[in-house]
Amino acid sequence: MNSIQQVYFCGLGALGGMYASRFGAVPGVDLKIVADLERIQRYQEHGIVVNGNRLRLSFLSPTDTAPIADLVIIGVKWHQLDQALAQIRPFVGPSTVILSLLNGIESENVIARTLGVQPLYSFVVETDAGRKGQQIEYRTLGTIVFGEASNVNISPRVAAVRDLFDQAAIPYRIPADMLRDLWWKFMLNVGVNPTSAIMKAPYGVFQKNAEARQCVRMACREVLDIARQAGISLAEQDIDAIFPIIDRLSPEKKTSMLQDVEAGRKTEIEMFAGTVVEQGRLHGIATPVNELLL
Numbered sequence: 001m002n003s004i005q006q007v008y009f010c011g012l013g014a015l016g017g018m019y020a021s022r023f024g025a026v027p028g029v030d031l032k033i034v035a036d037l038e039r040i041q042r043y044q045e046h047g048i049v050v051n052g053n054r055l056r057l058s059f060l061s062p063t064d065t066a067p068i069a070d071l072v073i074i075g076v077k078w079h080q081l082d083q084a085l086a087q088i089r090p091f092v093g094p095s096t097v098i099l100s101l102l103n104g105i106e107s108e109n110v111i112a113r114t115l116g117v118q119p120l121y122s123f124v125v126e127t128d129a130g131r132k133g134q135q136i137e138y139r140t141l142g143t144i145v146f147g148e149a150s151n152v153n154i155s156p157r158v159a160a161v162r163d164l165f166d167q168a169a170i171p172y173r174i175p176a177d178m179l180r181d182l183w184w185k186f187m188l189n190v191g192v193n194p195t196s197a198i199m200k201a202p203y204g205v206f207q208k209n210a211e212a213r214q215c216v217r218m219a220c221r222e223v224l225d226i227a228r229q230a231g232i233s234l235a236e237q238d239i240d241a242i243f244p245i246i247d248r249l250s251p252e253k254k255t256s257m258l259q260d261v262e263a264g265r266k267t268e269i270e271m272f273a274g275t276v277v278e279q280g281r282l283h284g285i286a287t288p289v290n291e292l293l294l
Contacts, residue, residue, distance in 0.1 A: 003028075004070040004164045008060065008091055010034045010084045012048055014129035014256065015101050016075030017136040019144075020057070021050040022168040029164070030067075032060045034087050043134075050136045062086065068093035071161065074111075075101045078271045085114045092117060097157045099146060103193075103256075104271040105186045120158065121178045122146035123185045126245050128203070128253035132263070139250050143171040145185070147178040183232045187223040188242050190272045191216035193257035194293040197267065200258065204251030206243075213243060219273075222287045226279045269294060 007029050009020050024031045033043065040059045047054045060066050069091045076084045081102065092098070098119035100107040112118045127142025144165065147158050151174050154162070158174060165172045175181045192206065195215045199205065205212050220239045227234045260267045273294035280287035 004097070004160050006030050006032075006067050006070045007164075008032045008034050008069040008072050008088065009075065010072065010088050011075030011080070011101075012043065013075055013077070014131040014136050014138070014259075015124055015127070015142075016073070017048050017050050017055070017131070018127070018129045018138050018141065019073065019075070019101075019168075019170065020048075021053070021055055022141075022170050023164075024055060024057070026164070026167045029167075030058075032058050032066065034060045034062070034072075034091065036087065037061050046134045048134055048136065051138065060091070062088075062090055066091060069096050071164070072096055072098045073101065074098065074107075077266070078102055078104060078107070078268045079266055081107060081110060082114075085111065089115060097161060099144075099161070101144070103186070103189050103268060104275065105182055106271075106275070120146050120161065121149065121182050123182060125185060125188070126248065128249045130253060130259055139253070140248070141171060143173055145173045145175060145178075145181055147174045149179050151176050151178060180232055180234070183223075183227050183230070183234060184238055184241075186272075186275075187220050187227070187234060187238065188245075190223050190276055190290065191220040191239070191242060192246065193255045194269060194273050194290075195219060196255040197257040197261045197269075198293065200261075202252050202254045202258070203246055203249045206246050207251060216242065218289045219276075219293060222276055222280065222285070222290050225285045226276060226283060226287075229279070229283045229285070 007023050009016055023029055072088050074084055092115050099122045101124055108119050108121055123145055124142045128140045129138035148155050224234050257267050273290040276290040277287050277294055
């Protein structure tokens with residue numbers, strides 16, 4: 001495919017705002033934020049500030065006329081996905097590339113069913129971005145892991161996104177087996193997000209406290225058996241790989257779920273522990289730890 005020029009974002013949370021600040025600085029990229037009129041008015045009045053810098057943004061509402069997007073990036077919470085898809089639908093065509101930065105293992109399937117376009121698989125790892133109101137701060141930008149289900153051979157649309165990320169100086173990784181990596185990130189989130197939210201624990205607790213790290217392992221191990229039912233070959237060493245990532249993050253920073261709890265927002269517990277419990281019951285696999293977390 002040709003180079004990506006029309007980039008539309010839906011969702012300006014911590015991740016969305018962080019990456020929008022990078023795309024907005026790329027020459028030749030027409031960056032638009034897609035949202036409803038009420039949210040657009042709020043953005044215009046209060047702005048979005050990333051690491052102390054107010055972003056200069058352009059907006060689209062679902063009723064506006066605009067070119068079909070080359071790339072759509074979705075950065076909302078799980079319970080906001082249906083609304084986000086309705087908002088971006090007018091700007092999606094058969095050749096539009098879609099990246100969902102949502103956590104979990106289901107958003108790509110929902111997008112494909114709803115919009116009739118198979119998105120690339122994607123997730124973000126190793127970021128400490130946080131949001132309070134319209135203020136977004138991060139020390140570690142984070143890596144976007146993305147691609148087709150298999151990337152032994154790089155497809156044209158993966159290559160186009162890769163080239164854009166290079167221009168925007170966004171770290172990325174394209175794994176050969178994307179589905180395995182997607183499940184690994186799901187397992188990481190299942191282990192760290194709910195436990196951190198319940199214990200009100202920033203990353204520093206998981207860096208130093210052996211009992212907290214053991215709680216992560218207990219929740220993650222229940223994902224292993226379920227993953228095998230899906231044909232995904234995760235193992236104990238994949239749990240081990242979680243902790244070096246946690247250890248590199250800022251000790252005072254917090255998971256997205258803990259940020260949601262502290263801000264009084266709805267959490268994504270159904271996507272994490274809820275999915276594990278549901279899949280466990282479906283396959284006859286015991287999931288007592290995630291049942292407790294849920």
